[in-house]
Amino acid sequence: MFKLYYYPNNASLAPHFLLHHLKADYELILVDKKANSQKSAEYLKLNPAGRIPTLVVDGQSIFESPAICMHICELHPQSGLMPVIGDPKRPLFFQWLAYLNNTLQAELMVRYYPQRHTNEESTIPNVVAAQDERIAEALSIINDQLKHNKYLLGNTLSACDYFLFMLAEWSLPIEKSPLTFKHLAAYLKRLCDNPTVKDVCEIEGMDLAPFKTYVQN
Numbered sequence: 001m002f003k004l005y006y007y008p009n010n011a012s013l014a015p016h017f018l019l020h021h022l023k024a025d026y027e028l029i030l031v032d033k034k035a036n037s038q039k040s041a042e043y044l045k046l047n048p049a050g051r052i053p054t055l056v057v058d059g060q061s062i063f064e065s066p067a068i069c070m071h072i073c074e075l076h077p078q079s080g081l082m083p084v085i086g087d088p089k090r091p092l093f094f095q096w097l098a099y100l101n102n103t104l105q106a107e108l109m110v111r112y113y114p115q116r117h118t119n120e121e122s123t124i125p126n127v128v129a130a131q132d133e134r135i136a137e138a139l140s141i142i143n144d145q146l147k148h149n150k151y152l153l154g155n156t157l158s159a160c161d162y163f164l165f166m167l168a169e170w171s172l173p174i175e176k177s178p179l180t181f182k183h184l185a186a187y188l189k190r191l192c193d194n195p196t197v198k199d200v201c202e203i204e205g206m207d208l209a210p211f212k213t214y215v216q217n
């Protein structure tokens with residue numbers, strides 16, 4: 001039994017996709033972010049970083065969304081969501097998951113919390129504008145990868161695709177949105193037909209309409 005501490009459309013979304021995809025036995029526990037419950041003493045015992053998500057499985061709690069995703073995949077080795085040891089796609093899985101988390105997600109965090117990255121309030125719009133460019137650079141690299149690949153790792157859906165879908169959603173408001181990148185936009189539109197994406201986005205109250213408007217030229 002998995003317990004996922006989540007908040008809609010937060011970094012808990014990728015693990016939520018995986019648990020749903022795997023038809024795992026899981027419970028969703030809402031962390032009331034509006035009341036700052038991720039900083040409550042009770043939650044900090046599970047996750048000293050005071051961030052969402054946290055996964056509790058077999059009495060052990062772990063934090064960091066990519067670590068949670070890998071752990072869920074490793075507990076389901078036959079699922080195909082993470083290439084097994086010896087599969088040449090495995091290093092690519094690590095590469096893309098690390099790139100998504102360590103570059104795109106990190107840049108998005110600065111974009112969404114710009115006040116934490118300057119001590120001069122008047123420069124906040126500059127931080128946002130700089131981040132928009134850096135996010136667009138990362139999206140461009142991902143777009144190139146999708147030019148000849150149905151999914152990030154090739155022909156097979158993996159946890160990296162669910163992770164990317166989450167970050168693409170967060171990137172919609174940036175100046176050069178994921179939908180302005182041809183291959184990425186087509187890929188995201190395809191992913192909207194994935195039953196897990198549909199179900200989980202409905203559960204989390206997320207609107208998939210923006211992704212569906214893309215028209216291939």
Ligand SMILES: N[C@@H](CCC(=O)N[C@@H](CS)C(=O)NCC(=O)O)C(=O)O
Pocket residue numbers: 009010011012038050051052053063064065066101109
């Ligand atoms: N590196 C962490 C980041 C988690 C994170 O920043 N979560 C955000 C929501 S998307 C959060 O909890 N923000 C509330 C806060 O910083 O207090 C992960 O990938 O799990």
